[in-house]
Amino acid sequence: MNILLTGGAGFIGSHTCVELCEAGHHPIIVDNYVNSCEESILRVEKITGRKIPHYQADVSDAQAMDRIFFENEIDCVVHFAGLKAVGESVEQPLRYYRNNLDTTLTLCEVMKKHGVRKIVFSSSATVYGNQPVVPYREDMPSVGCTNPYGWTKFMIEKILEGVQHANPEWSVVLLRYFNPIGAHESGLIGEDPAGIPNNLMPFIAKVAVGELKKLSVFGNDYPTPDGTGVRDYIHVVDLAKGHVKACDYAMEHPGCEIINLGTGHGYSVLDIVNTFQRVNHVEIPYEIAPRRPGDIAENYADPTKALKLLGWQAEKNLEDMCRDTYRFQTRNPKGYRG
Numbered sequence: 001m002n003i004l005l006t007g008g009a010g011f012i013g014s015h016t017c018v019e020l021c022e023a024g025h026h027p028i029i030v031d032n033y034v035n036s037c038e039e040s041i042l043r044v045e046k047i048t049g050r051k052i053p054h055y056q057a058d059v060s061d062a063q064a065m066d067r068i069f070f071e072n073e074i075d076c077v078v079h080f081a082g083l084k085a086v087g088e089s090v091e092q093p094l095r096y097y098r099n100n101l102d103t104t105l106t107l108c109e110v111m112k113k114h115g116v117r118k119i120v121f122s123s124s125a126t127v128y129g130n131q132p133v134v135p136y137r138e139d140m141p142s143v144g145c146t147n148p149y150g151w152t153k154f155m156i157e158k159i160l161e162g163v164q165h166a167n168p169e170w171s172v173v174l175l176r177y178f179n180p181i182g183a184h185e186s187g188l189i190g191e192d193p194a195g196i197p198n199n200l201m202p203f204i205a206k207v208a209v210g211e212l213k214k215l216s217v218f219g220n221d222y223p224t225p226d227g228t229g230v231r232d233y234i235h236v237v238d239l240a241k242g243h244v245k246a247c248d249y250a251m252e253h254p255g256c257e258i259i260n261l262g263t264g265h266g267y268s269v270l271d272i273v274n275t276f277q278r279v280n281h282v283e284i285p286y287e288i289a290p291r292r293p294g295d296i297a298e299n300y301a302d303p304t305k306a307l308k309l310l311g312w313q314a315e316k317n318l319e320d321m322c323r324d325t326y327r328f329q330t331r332n333p334k335g336y337r338g
């Protein structure tokens with residue numbers, strides 16, 4: 001299959017590109033490199049030994065997208081493109097709504113024009129909101145998002161549901177990711193956030209190599225086993241394989257499905273710190289800091305629907321995630337720009 005990856009140069013997009021190649025598909029990338037760079041695609045080419053057609057364009061640029069669809073016989077789209085920093089979305093809501101919604105609307109219009117009706121969307125567990133019970137199941141009604149980034153994911157799910165409802169021959173798969181971390185085991189591709197990372201694992205990785213002094217653990221008074229926040233961390237390669245399965249599913253099944261991609265296991269912040277130190281033989285200095293506004297105590301996925309519908313489940317463990325993250329960080333101390 002020819003599969004267009006919007007935002008395919010990013011962290012999850014680049015790993016998905018590798019797995020699609022391994023499965024015999026032909027990925028094509030469109031990316032504006034606002035939060036990524038072409039180097040990640042060159043690294044994917046190195047890993048796979050394949051040339052990956054790629055275009056520098058904004059997904060909200062209808063003309064550019066039209067040309068891409070005209071030049072390639074696209075069977076399915078995986079839509080990763082979007083702004084994704086929670087804190088930034090609170091400060092710049094209009095930019096987030098404009099960018100994330102515009103890109104999706106343009107993409108759907110161009111798909112419609114070219115008769116492409118299969119789409120897999122990069123959604124997030126954030127759309128569940130702060131649920132009173134765990135694990136999170138796809139049929140739980142959302143209790144509302146806590147920031148504009150989350151609302152864009154929520155709204156895009158609704159847009160795609162609406163498009164599928166109006167055009168029943170469409171296949172829409174909404175993948176709700178939990179917390180993707182780790183890196184490809186080659187050490188060639190991984191997460192390369194600009195500036196000081198907001199998320200736990202990239203922050204730990206930079207502390208590990210001495211680029212940042214110490215980790216602040218945001219709260220140790222949550223109602224969790226050790227008091228620190230619990231999340232469902234998933235290896236990005238497992239996540240990428242979930243996308244391959246989702247594309248296969250979309251080709252065969254018209255309809256709209258929401259599917260969690262998580263492991264079903266929750267780990268605390270201190271579990272991550274301790275495992276990282278142990279497997280990598282490196283010290284992570286940390287201090288307990290106040291809770292971060294908007295954080296919840298605990299979430300993890302019920303991953304049974306992914307197994308049932310896609311035949312997919314996560315295979316890598318927390319040790320793999322910590323080891324692979326550290327390998328990418330030490331081999332690329334300045335990320336892709338080094």
Ligand code: UFG
Pocket residue numbers: 084086124125126150177178179198199200201203215216217218219228229230231269292295299
């Ligand atoms: N944490 C720290 N110190 C840090 C960073 C994070 O203690 O420097 C803690 C947080 O308080 C939380 C855990 O580590 O308990 C995980 O935090 P992340 O920022 O890595 O991830 P979140 O669970 O807050 O958010 C992630 C994604 C979002 C997505 C959300 C979905 O980053 O994009 O999961 O649930 F919306």
